Amino acid sequence: MKFTQLVALSFALTCLSFSAYAQGKPAPKDAVLYFVWPQNGATIKGGFWCRFGLRNMGVTHAGDNYPNSGHHHLLIDVAESLDPNEPIAQDKSHVHFGAGQTEARIELPPGKHTLQLVLGDANHYPFNPPVVSDKITVTIR
């Protein structure tokens, strides 16, 4: 009885570690993803250039499998937490920069908005551990 339980447990753990291994490339612990502009709490009139900063990792095209490099994703007003086992979603609030862009012209309706950056690997999965920026809030007048 105890033996079968142990076998089941070890099997489950193996599966878990395997799935964790399958998704997401490893990222250096000291990687930092941040907004160069705008700063948290900024008030902006109209459209703006959003500039992405990344330290201790490189930016490359989506699909390119170089170690320690990925591409940017900008999350606009996203409340759900990031699922590390799924590709980063693609819709109007998850903007992808698979061509290796490090800045983008953003136009948002007036009001308060949150912005967050997530670095994705060649297959759009978050890194392990996830490389994400602080979630900042901007106000559009």
Next chain:
Amino acid sequence: MAEIRGIKSGRVGEPPRDPAPRRLAAIVAGDIAGYSRLMQMDEEGTHSRVKRIERDLIEPSILEHHGRLVKTTGDGFIAIFDSPVEAVRCSIVIQQNLVGRNASLPRHSWIEYRIGVNLGDVIIETDDVYGDGVNVASRLEGIADPGQVYISGGIYEQIKHKLVCGYESLGDRKVKNITDPVRVYRVLPDPSAFHRNRKRRENILIFLLSLALLAIAGGVLWYMLIQPHGKMGDQASAPPSQAAPQSQPAPAAAPTQQQQAAPSPQPSPAAKQPSPLTQPASPAAPVIAPSIPAASVHEPEMITLRGGSFAMGSNEDNSEKPIHQVMIKPFAIGRFPISVREWNECAAAKACGFVATGKDDAPVTNVSWSDAKQYVAWLAQAARKAYRLATEAEWEYAARAGTQTKYWWGDQFQSGMANCKNCSDIPAAEQPTKVGSFKPNPFGLYDMGGGVDQWVEDCWHRNYQGAPADGSAWVESQCPSHVIRSGSWKNDARYARPSNRDSYDTEVRYPTHGFRVALSP
């Protein structure tokens, strides 16, 4: 002052001697199709039903739309409106209400109106209206099919950007006793009206081509016996060469000479055959040009659309504005998105960049716009036909299928109609599901909304300011991102709207992105 007024009022009392006033008006002429037949069947019943329709429906509808009922005849009516928009709107209201009234009755006792609308300078008297404009309106009504609204070019010009519904150009028509031909448009207010009419025309084609189909089926059976390849797929994406013998078992006795006859109609892209085989339940199946195995390539199943004018865009999102009228030329579009099986034929020919994994009849995913272009280039070359990606306007025209509602089935979302997030019972783990798992739209197309995102030819533009109106692709050289349509199984219901649009980097693959092909005639 008082005297003058007295003199004037004295004049007014006399019968008016001025010529009858002329004015510009939108004239609506309607009459009942098969009135004599209905009267013969049940004179009193029909009469009282017609009177009731006039009292309860036609008169109030005209008043509501600020028109005036000029006269009613036994089986028809003539009304005038100051505004062409109101005139057409009123006609649509009348036709749609009649559909409801007829729904509970047997087919032979339906009361169906034919309605013609024309803009003209007319002479208006209290109980009648005269002029060329009236004659044209009643001629339009004469050529209209029951349940339809036909409008003249003059009306169309006035309403095309104002009234949100589909218009199909029927070209210039010569009408009785009118010297100049009249440009005629058919109004497509809802999908059911569209399909009813279309089906009628298809029936003629089906009869004409059923013989040809039998002959081909014989040849195909022979082909299958010699070269048994592939399973007798029940997948709708299976090429008709496999599906045909299922329902048309031709006598195996005389296959050899039929085989000679079979290939002749095949290479012609104009050879349209009805396909009651793969989709018997589809009510609106338009003309279908099934794929024919040329040398070894399996062409996708295509649906030929006649084209016409439609209002593209919506006010739901800034990217979908402004709503603008677009003229679509006839073209064919894939019934399903390209499947893994179809993609891998291209990969096997070393013409596509990678071998797709997943179930054979699932839509191919993780393709970039450039990958999709490689596939269509290979298909066009292998099949020697003008296969290409659809333009954005063609995609929306096909997705709307004659409707102007938020979704093709109406303004409200219904679960189980499209494969989107929280829209169906299919678990996320089994995605993407095989092509054609959900209901087809009135054009018989599957997965136009939800399922996989679909690349189109156009470069991305933030909105429709400056978009072409002729249905062509809106492109510049070397654009960094292209348009994706349809939304995927990972997006919510808003993304499954036919007017929804989004963009993605041209060279980048993403796990929800696929495509379908189009074909120029």
